[in-house]
Amino acid sequence: MSTLQRDWETERSAQVKEEPAGRAGDTEQNALPSRLATPTTWQIGGRTLTSRFFLGTAGYPSPAILQQAIAASGTQVVTVGLRRQLAQGTPASADGDFFGIIKATGTHLLPNTAGCRTAREAITLAQMARELFDTTWIKLEVVGDEHTLQPDPFELVDAARQLVKEGFDVFPYCTDDLVSCQRLLDAGCKILMPWGAPIGSGQGLVNPGALRILRARLPDVPLIVDAGIGSPADAVQAMELGLDGVLLNTAVAKALNPVRMARAFGLGIQAGRLAFEAGVMAQQDMAVASTPVAGHPILL
Amino acid sequence: MNAALTVPETSTITLIVNGAAHTTTARTLAQWVQQQGLESDAVATAFNGQFVPRALRADHALAEGDTILTFQPIEGG
Numbered sequence: 060m061s062t063l064q065r066d067w068e069t070e071r072s073a074q075v076k077e078e079p080a081g082r083a084g085d086t087e088q089n090a091l092p093s094r095l096a097t098p099t100t101w102q103i104g105g106r107t108l109t110s111r112f113f114l115g116t117a118g119y120p121s122p123a124i125l126q127q128a129i130a131a132s133g134t135q136v137v138t139v140g141l142r143r144q145l146a147q148g149t150p151a152s153a154d155g156d157f158f159g160i161i162k163a164t165g166t167h168l169l170p171n172t173a174g175c176r177t178a179r180e181a182i183t184l185a186q187m188a189r190e191l192f193d194t195t196w197i198k199l200e201v202v203g204d205e206h207t208l209q210p211d212p213f214e215l216v217d218a219a220r221q222l223v224k225e226g227f228d229v230f231p232y233c234t235d236d237l238v239s240c241q242r243l244l245d246a247g248c249k250i251l252m253p254w255g256a257p258i259g260s261g262q263g264l265v266n267p268g269a270l271r272i273l274r275a276r277l278p279d280v281p282l283i284v285d286a287g288i289g290s291p292a293d294a295v296q297a298m299e300l301g302l303d304g305v306l307l308n309t310a311v312a313k314a315l316n317p318v319r320m321a322r323a324f325g326l327g328i329q330a331g332r333l334a335f336e337a338g339v340m341a342q343q344d345m346a347v348a349s350t351p352v353a354g355h356p357i358l359l
Numbered sequence: 360m361n362a363a364l365t366v367p368e369t370s371t372i373t374l375i376v377n378g379a380a381h382t383t384t385a386r387t388l389a390q391w392v393q394q395q396g397l398e399s400d401a402v403a404t405a406f407n408g409q410f411v412p413r414a415l416r417a418d419h420a421l422a423e424g425d426t427i428l429t430f431q432p433i434e435g436g
Contacts, residue, residue: 157432
């Protein structure tokens with residue numbers, strides 16, 4: 060064995076020491092180690108999950124496509140809403156037994172308080188959601204601006220404080236502002252759901268730096284990027300930043316093929332998480348040759 | 360004593376239900392839900408702006424002009 064080969068093997072073995080049974084790039088020939096093929100478990104809101112994909116249930120072309128998208132995504136948590144009935148006596152099955160369809164998927168339900176503008180509204184809606192959906196989980200939304208649907212940090216904190224006292228597991232939809240996030244934690248929240256971009260905009264992560272700071276300053280708080288995700292690449296980026304999960308709806312529901320897009324997001328979120336755990340290399344300004352040239356003749 | 364309890368059982372009162380006027384002979388929130396043909400767990404209810412848990416609907420007497428809101432599960436993001 061040449062010196063060069065020994066050097067190479069030493070270097071590669073240092074790089075892949077966590078996977079001694081195989082070498083990088085061997086996956087075509089060898090089965091992926093089972094612990095890489097199976098996502099690791101994680102905890103949120105008192106439950107243990109494997110999927111890090113939270114999927115919304117609104118705006119799909121049909122209930123059947125919604126069901127298929129949920130299955131294709133691999134999600135274990137779906138978001139649901141409440142609607143005030145528009146007319147007296149409207150049958151509860153007016154939406155084609157939407158709730159029955161969702162329950163049949165076996166996923167955990169995360170009801171939201173969409174449409175609320177004040178803490179009082181959100182608290183009342185959360186209380187109703189707990190009874191209707193039989194869960195203490197609540198995605199707390201209190202919007203402060205009609206055009207951007209930006210969360211109102213002040214009403215959000217007020218609502219969160221009260222709901223935590225009432226025994227809810229509050230998932231606050233919030234901005235990426237560090238201090239307002241800290242106030243939500245002070246109010247008793249154990250989870251944060253910072254926005255990536257305005258709801259339904261598909262802009263992706265408009266301020267990845269802020270999300271990176273949240274991750275660095277709040278290393279032990281589950282962070283779920285919620286809203287604004289457009290493509291699986293956005294979800295991968297969020298996961299590579301070390302966030303714990305991604306919640307999205309429109310990017311799947313409004314895709315030309317929602318079922319395939321649900322699968323694409325599911326794979327992307329897995330890939331992004333795996334990349335984060337593996338450790339993405341540092342960027343450099345200048346080229347760094349990947350092919351070893353030491354000991355090679357300059358001219359052939 | 361609640362005013363509703365003084366109204367004869369057969370007479371009607373007018374409520375505001377989900378924003379619209381609604382006459383009923385029901386005397387409690389629980390009776391009203393039942394009269395709509397709704398399963399008790401199919402909707403969540405608010406009475407005069409306050410959430411009323413399922414188990415407490417029978418304790419809420421209805422009176423002329425009271426407001427009821429009902430909520431049901433829908434899709435959500």
